[in-house]
Amino acid sequence: MLKYLLEKEFKQIVRNTFLSKMMVILPIMTIVVFPYVTSQEVTDxxxxxxxxxxxxxxxxxxxxxxxxxxxxxxxxxxxxxxxxxxxxxxxxxxxxxxxxxxxxxxxxxxxxxxxxxxxxxxxxxxxxxxxxxxxxxxxxxxxxxxxxxxxxxxxxxxxGPATLYRYNPTLDYKVFMVPGLIAVLITLLCCALTALNIVGEKEAGTIEQINVTPVPKSLFILAKLMPNWAIGMLSLSFGVAFAWAVHGISPLQGLPSIVLFSAVYILVASAMGMVISNYSDTMQQAMFLMFFFLILMMLTCGLFTPIESMPEWAQKITTLNPMRYFTRAMRLAYLRGSSPAELARELMWLGGFAVVLNAWAVASYKKSN
Missing domain, CATH: 3.40.1710.10 (abc type-2 transporter like domain)
Known part of the structure; x- marks a missing residue:
């Protein structure tokens, strides 16, 4: 049964020309253009x-x-x-x-x-x-x-040269920003695609055909999750390739950590999109909820403002933000070449978010209204 559900999902993806364009345009905008727009250098x-x-x-x-x-x-x-x-x-x-x-x-x-x-x-x-x-x-x-x-x-x-800057000797802001922007790319793509895909089927009425079948909810969620996981890994490949080709930034020894953490975080972002879609009946509702949470996540993940500089109550809130741990892991993997063992704490947090959010997605999905 899973085979036919996956066949259906991949056919929908192939037929969606907008999605194929977005998979290329979004990495270009996020990794190639945004580092220049978000420049932290002060000149002239x-x-x-x-x-x-x-x-x-x-x-x-x-x-x-x-x-x-x-x-x-x-x-x-x-x-x-x-x-x-x-x-x-x-x-x-x-x-x-x-x-x-x-x-x-x-x-x-x-x-x-x-x-x-x-x-x-x-x-x-x-x-x-x-x-x-x-x-x-x-x-x-x-x-x-x-x-x-x-x-x-x-x-x-x-x-003078008395100060030694480890891991980023030239203080190039792009070395610090690009790994975080890859986290933004995966979050936007995986969360948005999942949420809008399911809500789009709701509005078109095609999801009702699945609801009247004996397909278990967990199997339906898994069929939605697997294609988005593949798309997320493909977008990661685009992001890493553009970062190396345009900015000359490569992960060096941190590539295994990047692949592992991305594989887990894609499950988290996709599950977030599923939860949002389960509580939304229209595309407008899904987009509003999605951007509401995404903006909060990006502002509190440490991408633009160090978490240590936030008030104590805000630092406590950031512990519930999965993007915080993924952004930190990406930066340490890129700049220091940290191994998964060195990032075990972040991996445990992301694994916990993946289990909780996917379980929530299965529990909140209703086959009948």
Whole structure:
């Protein structure tokens, strides 16, 4: 009986031209386009410089800021007040004020106080921009200070090679984002396809023909699950291939963990779609419920915001989010090459979600209204 149910499901998939297009377009959009859209890098920060010293040392500092590659000089203003008008008007992001006596203080071995004022309307741009500028100033102090202590202080501030970044030495945000986006891809595809497939059969009336047969509910759910599992693994292949071909990101030794965790998580995402479809009578209801839960899952899985930075009550809520464990497993497998044994906790959580949600899907499916 399972053979004929699977034959029916695969024929429906083959006849659905929209699905075949979505299986290619969604990985391209998620893995190829989204990493550039969700860029966490801050470039072309506009700096307005107030040089109150007009010395060669202050000019060298201004030139170093401009040559760093992260900043563009929006202009030179005579006073701090004039420079702040640029921030208020939006023509500048940061004000750098070099005090009078800057060169003389440095000649006496002192560290003059340089003022950095950032526009924090855009907190990320203002915060990272000011950190970049502080690093440039520290590098300038290390290069021209002539003191080993001052040089060490500048390097500790991020100006030199004293800091070693493990697993992502260039701090490329795409290395961090792409594994999480693969988790988003599998969640969207598997959950949406399952939910919309069953609800679509409800609206078309074809599911009634299955309901009047002696097919057990568990067998019906299994027949729906297996094709979606195959589609999910195929989308994983597309995601890994696009990540390597476009961004040069490969899982290295973590491929066994990625395959194992994806195989389990696809069962979780598909079961979520089944549960949603069991409580929905129309496509509109299913889409509303699906996007409601998917948005919550993506916002609390640690993809965009570290879970450790959330309030304590929010961290407790994230323990009920299966996407949290899959995203973490994908990142550790990609960046560190972690084995399944090292990710046993995440695997146990995902396995528990798979059992509970699939059991819920079978129990909530009604063969008769």
């Amino acid at each position: 920060v506009k700096v307005c410089i107030v040089d109150n010293d007009h010395s060669q040392a202050s000019q060298r500092l201004a030139q170093k800021v401009e040559a760093s590659g992260c900043f563009s000089v929006a202009g030179y203003e005579p006073t701090y007040g004039e420079a702040m008008k640029g921030i208020e008007e939006g023509s500048a992001d940061i004000v750098l004020e070099i005090p009078r006596g800057f060169a003389k203080s440095r000649g006496r071995g002192e560290e003059p106080q340089v003022t950095v004022a950032a526009n924090s309307v855009n907190g990320v741009r203002g915060g990272l921009g000011s950190q970049y500028l502080s690093a440039v100033i520290a590098a300038f102090a290390a290069e021209e200070g002539g003191s080993e202590a001052r040089a060490a202080q500048g390097m500790a501030a991020g100006a």
